[in-house]
Amino acid sequence: MKGVINNTNDIIRGPARLLYRSTVGSGTGLASAIAPLTIAAIIPTVAMDGACASDWTDFGAVDGAVTHQREITSDEDVVENSTSPIRSVILGSRDIVIANLAEISLENLQVAWELGGISTNSSPTPNERTLPLAAPESFTERMIAFVYAKPDGTIRAHIFWKVTLAGVASGVAFAKTPKGLIPVQFNAQVVTTITDSNGNPTVGKVIEQVSA
Numbered sequence: 001m002k003g004v005i006n007n008t009n010d011i012i013r014g015p016a017r018l019l020y021r022s023t024v025g026s027g028t029g030l031a032s033a034i035a036p037l038t039i040a041a042i043i044p045t046v047a048m049d050g051a052c053a054s055d056w057t058d059f060g061a062v063d064g065a066v067t068h069q070r071e072i073t074s075d076e077d078v079v080e081n082s083t084s085p086i087r088s089v090i091l092g093s094r095d096i097v098i099a100n101l102a103e104i105s106l107e108n109l110q111v112a113w114e115l116g117g118i119s120t121n122s123s124p125t126p127n128e129r130t131l132p133l134a135a136p137e138s139f140t141e142r143m144i145a146f147v148y149a150k151p152d153g154t155i156r157a158h159i160f161w162k163v164t165l166a167g168v169a170s171g172v173a174f175a176k177t178p179k180g181l182i183p184v185q186f187n188a189q190v191v192t193t194i195t196d197s198n199g200n201p202t203v204g205k206v207i208e209q210v211s212a
Contacts, residue, residue: 009152009211016066016148017048018099020111021056039147039157039207046209048149056145059111060103063181066146067098068158095188095203097144097160100181104172106131112170112182114139139164144186152211160188160204 005011019042036042043050052058072093076085101108106118106129114136121128145159166185174180188203196202 009150009154012148012150012156014149015062016146018059018062018066018097018101018144018146019052019056020059020142020144022142036145036159039155039209042145042157042159043147043155046155048147048155057107059099059101059108060105061101063100063102063179065099066148067096068146069096069098070094071096095160096166097146097158097163097186097188098184099146100183102179102181104180104182108182109172111140111142112165112184114165141189142186150208154209154211156206156208158204158206160186161191161194161202162189163187164189 040046041053042056043052045051070093073091074088075091077087077089078085101112109115110118110131113133115131116134119130121130141162141164143159143161144163145157147155147157149155163186166187168185170183172180172182190201190203192201194202
């Protein structure tokens with residue numbers, strides 16, 4: 001017996017673009033005014049291969065999937081006169097974005113390894129750029145988004161108001177094969193000033209174009 005397919009346009013495959021921008025504000029009081037309201041705020045031409053907005057930066061090519069992982073932790077209340085739990089209680093939730101950056105640029109290393117500014121020395125020929133390998137004392141807060149196309153060409157975007165790097169190892173292996181990659185993991189943080197229809201604070205949103 002064949003199952004029911006509600007909408008083949010929601011059966012999605014294909015690559016995603018991963019982008020980031022600097023956030024404005026601090027702590028959980030991030031102003032809702034800076035939250036992009038449309039996909040065009042990230043990619044003005046609203047095309048998968050279009051240039052991103054001036055305040056956004058594209059990580060470039062990724063290897064494999066860009067993964068949005070959502071975890072909801074819970075506990076169960078059990079009483080002595082019941083053999084089964086009487087309720088489940090949500091303890092918390094966490095949204096994580098995971099990717100392997102295929103372009104080992106200084107700019108990508110700067111973000112992935114929590115490093116400082118890049119400087120250019122114009123004295124030697126050719127010129128040289130330098131990225132100091134410092135020991136960071138705090139995480140940089142950024143806004144990130146990834147976008148992908150549905151089968152009919154419309155675009156969906158996952159936007160996260162504020163993320164920081166996860167405190168995990170991120171190493172690049174240089175060898176004949178396979179190619180080097182920069183693994184990154186970003187943890188989304190809640191913003192109390194941007195809420196959903198139930199009044200719950202959010203970490204971001206998913207928006208998509210509506211088919212004509």
